[in-house]
Amino acid sequence: MSSGIRVASLDDIPEGEGIAIDKSVTGTADDIALLRDEDGSVWALDDTCTHEDASLADGWVEGGYVECPLHSSKFCLKSGEVQNLPATKNACPHRVEVRDGEVYLFPNEAP
Amino acid sequence: MSSIIEPATGSGAGPSASGGERPVGAATAAPRGALRRPVEMNRNIDVSGLVDAEGGLLDRSVFTDEQVYRQELRRVFAPSWLFLAHTDQFHKPGDFFTTYMGEDPVIVTMDRNRRIRAYLNSCRHRGARVCRADSGATRNFTCTYHGWSFDLEGKLVSVPNKGGYPESFDTKDWGLVEVPHVESYRGLIFGTWNPEPVALREYLGDMAWYMDAMLDHDDEGTVVVGGVHKWVLEGNWKLAAEQFATDWYHVNMSHTSALTVLAPSGKPKAEIVHRTGRQYTDPNGHGAGFPVHPRNRFDAQTVHKWMDYDALRERLGEARVEGPLTNGHATVFPNFSYLPVNGSIRIWHPKGPDRMEVWAWTIVDASMPPEVREAQRLYNLRTFGPSGIFEQDDGENWSECQAIAHGFITNSVPLNYQMGLGSEREDGRHPGTTSELYSDAAGRGFYRHWRELMNTPAWHEENR
Numbered sequence: 357m358s359s360g361i362r363v364a365s366l367d368d369i370p371e372g373e374g375i376a377i378d379k380s381v382t383g384t385a386d387d388i389a390l391l392r393d394e395d396g397s398v399w400a401l402d403d404t405c406t407h408e409d410a411s412l413a414d415g416w417v418e419g420g421y422v423e424c425p426l427h428s429s430k431f432c433l434k435s436g437e438v439q440n441l442p443a444t445k446n447a448c449p450h451r452v453e454v455r456d457g458e459v460y461l462f463p464n465e466a467p
Numbered sequence: 468m469s470s471i472i473e474p475a476t477g478s479g480a481g482p483s484a485s486g487g488e489r490p491v492g493a494a495t496a497a498p499r500g501a502l503r504r505p506v507e508m509n510r511n512i513d514v515s516g517l518v519d520a521e522g523g524l525l526d527r528s529v530f531t532d533e534q535v536y537r538q539e540l541r542r543v544f545a546p547s548w549l550f551l552a553h554t555d556q557f558h559k560p561g562d563f564f565t566t567y568m569g570e571d572p573v574i575v576t577m578d579r580n581r582r583i584r585a586y587l588n589s590c591r592h593r594g595a596r597v598c599r600a601d602s603g604a605t606r607n608f609t610c611t612y613h614g615w616s617f618d619l620e621g622k623l624v625s626v627p628n629k630g631g632y633p634e635s636f637d638t639k640d641w642g643l644v645e646v647p648h649v650e651s652y653r654g655l656i657f658g659t660w661n662p663e664p665v666a667l668r669e670y671l672g673d674m675a676w677y678m679d680a681m682l683d684h685d686d687e688g689t690v691v692v693g694g695v696h697k698w699v700l701e702g703n704w705k706l707a708a709e710q711f712a713t714d715w716y717h718v719n720m721s722h723t724s725a726l727t728v729l730a731p732s733g734k735p736k737a738e739i740v741h742r743t744g745r746q747y748t749d750p751n752g753h754g755a756g757f758p759v760h761p762r763n764r765f766d767a768q769t770v771h772k773w774m775d776y777d778a779l780r781e782r783l784g785e786a787r788v789e790g791p792l793t794n795g796h797a798t799v800f801p802n803f804s805y806l807p808v809n810g811s812i813r814i815w816h817p818k819g820p821d822r823m824e825v826w827a828w829t830i831v832d833a834s835m836p837p838e839v840r841e842a843q844r845l846y847n848l849r850t851f852g853p854s855g856i857f858e859q860d861d862g863e864n865w866s867e868c869q870a871i872a873h874g875f876i877t878n879s880v881p882l883n884y885q886m887g888l889g890s891e892r893e894d895g896r897h898p899g900t901t902s903e904l905y906s907d908a909a910g911r912g913f914y915r916h917w918r919e920l921m922n923t924p925a926w927h928e929e930n931r
Contacts, residue, residue, distance in 0.1 A: 407627075408614075427609060442627065
């Protein structure tokens with residue numbers, strides 16, 4: 357079992373916001389958005405909105421969801437499930453662990 | 468000047484009026500293909516015969532005529548510097564405030580380089596507003612109609628079903644129309660659609676000396692307390708703008724009940740009723756009037772006690788402390804006005820010839836402790852807030868003037884602006900030209916400048 361990729365310090369991600377991790381680091385097809393909920397928890401989804409070309413890391417994170425900054429589709433932070441139009445496809449989730457203030461990413465592992 | 472704001476032409480960052488990567492400044496610069504607006508749609512009237520500034524007479528149709536009003540939007544509002552917001556409303560990229568320039572809706576926002584910019588709040592696709600909120604923080608402005616989305620630099624960054632457009636479609640051509648010049652003076656942000664305006668500071672001229680009496684008490688400048696109050700009044704916007712430029716005359720009559728309420732004995736003192744002072748009239752149409760007295764003071768007791776009048780004398784000089792620092796009124800042409808004594812700044816948004824919207828802020832010195840700020844906020848609210856005891860009197864008078872102004876005979880009878888005719892002079896104490904406290908001098912100056920703009924083709928007119 358892999359110990360994950362250390363991709364950020366917890367302090368790098370303000371609550372309610374996100375940062376994008378480049379695919380050259382994650383080894384995935386898309387960049388991955390690290391999203392920090394207002395309760396402090398950290399989640400990861402494919403960064404590009406499933407509707408149009410927008411970065412979910414630039415979106416609004418609250419109450420277990422991220423809202424796309426362009427057209428306001430919301431995705432569940434945990435499952436990636438799309439909540440409302442105009443997006444119709446779910447976002448791909450990835451597992452995250454926080455250890456000693458560092459954020460570890462497990463690309464393509466289900467949370 | 469604030470460091471976060473610069474003239475659009477003075478910065479290399481982003482599109483600017485002098486070298487943008489996309490059309491800026493006016494819808495006239497946008498792709499228009501075969502569109503040509505017939506000149507008959509914008510027929511102009513020679514208003515020379517409606518304003519006799521030298522004789523102090525005004526034709527009442529300037530307050531009521533629909534054609535005059537449409538021409539004002541084109542020739543008075545479009546080319547002039549117009550107040551947008553206070554710099555204290557913008558602290559982080561994405562902070563925004565929506566307002567109007569004339570009847571044009573605009574978004575004022577801080578871009579990613581922390582520069583204050585302003586855009587026409589209208590989608591380039593079907594024309595809906597791309598921001599519906601009064602103020603807030605955002606990362607993009609997305610049209611609610613079809614979802615065209617624009618970033619903080621005004622660029623079109625998302626077009627749903629973009630593949631459906633022809634190859635010639637280039638998002639660079641369809642960014643938000645930017646206000647080409649945005650500048651600030653001591654925290655007050657102004658913008659103009661004029662692609663080649665005089666600098667804001669030059670436009671203000673000697674008026675800046677009078678404004679500094681309110682805005683420059685110390686190095687920290689001013690901040691906004693509370694939100695922006697907005698209310699609708701029946702009445703042409705000029706009724707309010709000219710009154711704040713030129714009218715101390717109405718105070719004892721219009722505000723008699725308010726003055727009585729505020730007088731501890733129930734009888735206003737003679738020195739309040741019989742005041743003398745000066746009224747400044749500016750060649751660009753600005754105006755300011757103020758009583759002059761060595762013991763002039765701020766009305767709110769807590770504010771009065773906090774003010775260090777000796778330090779203010781040192782900084783601003785005796786003439787300002789004994790004049791425009793406290794009681795008084797002022798208008799920056801065309802539609803921005805303020806009252807130093809209670810920190811009220813307001814704009815009179817035109818909404819057709821017969822209606823205006825008043826948008827009013829309360830500003831205080833940034834150096835004021837919380838209890839002094841609160842005292843000033845409450846004092847302003849009680850006197851010149853939407854239900855303030857003075858504000859009510861003024862709104863009632865303007866609506867009264869407007870309500871009857873459409874009568875045919877009524878409308879054809881000239882109005883009198885002759886008080887202080889010929890009294891204008893340089894008084895050696897206050898910069899520029901001044902008249903008596905009770906005078907129509909700044910009113911005549913206001914309408915003289917209005918007449919000049921109304922008769923001057925603006926940059927956007929063909930064959931000018």
